[in-house]
Amino acid sequence: MHQRRPLSGLSSVPLAYDEYIPPNGNVTDQPLVILHGFFGSKRNWQSLSKAFMRELQRPVYALDLRNHGSSPHSRPMTYLHMAADVLDFIRTLSLSNVSLLGHSMGGKVAMTLALHPETPADILTKVVVSDIAPVRAKVSEDTVLHIKGMETIERNGIATRKEADEILEGYEKDPLVRAFLLTNLDTNSRSAALKFKIPIDILKEGRSEIESFPWAPGERSFHGNTLFVKGTKSKYINRGNVPIIKQFFPEATVTELDAGHWIHAEKPNEFKKLVTDYILHAGT
Template sequence: MLTLVPRQCLRGAAPTSYAIAAFASRRLLSTPSSDPARSSAAAATGETVALDYEAYQPTSAQTSSPRTAVPVSSLVVCHGLFGSKQNWRSLGRAMSARFGIPVFALDLRNHGTSPHIDGLAYSDMAADVIQFMSSQKLSNVALIGHSMGGKVGMSVALHPQLPDGMVGKLISVDMSAKRGPLSPEFERYIDAMVAIRDRPCKSRSEADEILQETEKDVGVRQFLLTNLTRPAGTDNWGWRIPVDLIRKNIAQIGDFPYNPPKATEDELAGARDDAEERTWDGETLFIKGTKSKYVNRRNIPTNQKYFGNSKLVTMETGHWCQAEKPGEFVEVVERFLTGQTVDETQEALQPRSKA
């Protein structure tokens, strides 16, 4: 459930024998299971935080004569786990210029430069986003969320305290409204990030050497290392995100706060006793990466129960649709906002060919 930035080459020396030995000798860390059916997710606290954000404003000419006029007043974007508002700068500017409307890219709680708070319950994160939109006096918003941010966006739409008319359209990028564990590598990433925090590191390359023992893909490592910072007046690099709080509350990332109507036993697995049944009838788009399993034949029917007025489209990508094919992603968003989406739900429900 992370947001990947495009791959770039990282110039750094190969791990030294010292670094490898140090990694091997450290006490093995154990991040709790992210599966809410195995590791009970803590309840929401009801506390909200003021989210930091970047706003991309169109020029007056783009506002008066946009390339594509869309029936929403603004876009609000929620990133994925370990992501931040900066991951959406290029796309945010591109969509603002194209549609002639402001785009707001948020830092969700415990990410980027937003406040740190104990808890990652989706209903709390949704309340943060609703508070942000209220503070900006936004209405008729198109809300876009990728991965964890997709669950945040869906939780906003389903939130019982969402003001009427605040959200006009919803886009969930490669994420479903289903409880379940994160991919195993995410728990390993957290362990590695804790190890880097405990070293500490004198350079980014030292942190990368440690991370290489967990993740060989340079693009993923570079994405994770965007969270590394060196506070003024210090020699050591550390994380700007509260790794321990994320680790402690990882089951909340695999959770979902509501139940769909006519829920099956599988859909209720891991649900809290106080989970309400909720639906939203606004226009919703699910974008699925064809090489990703986060949206699949088993959970598409669950998505439809929550969001009866939904469509699905596929992109020939992995989990990071918007980073792998940004131009095509903007076109998918445009078609949805202008009512031109061709629904691919039935095709996505078909068994994969074994050929």
């Protein structure tokens, strides 16, 4: 499904999304909107989206951000443009009292939208950020290698997923990470050579933007309910980031789960309980 409506000042794109509607038929009030990370898609969140809908008894919308999944390929790949896309989505579906959950890059999009001066104060009630901080920092070397590996796969004109995995193993040893990256292969294409659904060139171009953040501490703040979830084995949020988080999000709660960067995949039940409890009870 797609939606379309231009946003003043920035060119937005219609985001693909999956919807999970509770038995009471509510489609607009107090929804949970989920934003995936770099190289991810709404598909990564199918099981958790269904579980969140059952637990919360509220609508859940999992989005594909621009240049990911089934959403359009479009330049530029900036957080301001991605936030504009999400705000456009929320307005077009007439969503109200939104809880916004973002992982990694999606977490930065969620933070950008919460901090954005054009975001109406009454749209977002809660923001949940999974394992990322509002800082300008270099992307891990892993991401650089993943892009190189994906470029190599496209260059080599291979025909099977197995061949793609063998090439990617030269750039990423973890089979679970390789499997995650290869979910982006376009296996429905009639072309003899496998290609990726995502535009590797645009994502490579946009890497410096993905490393960045639109504001420095002190420039903007969001005083709503905000939860940051850190993976204890991940370096994406460190002790030095916590004061910065508090500058941007004075009401923020920072908590940890025993996991790496993909907390929701490694500890789905614990993550679901943590997020559900927060959405239902924070601020009450």
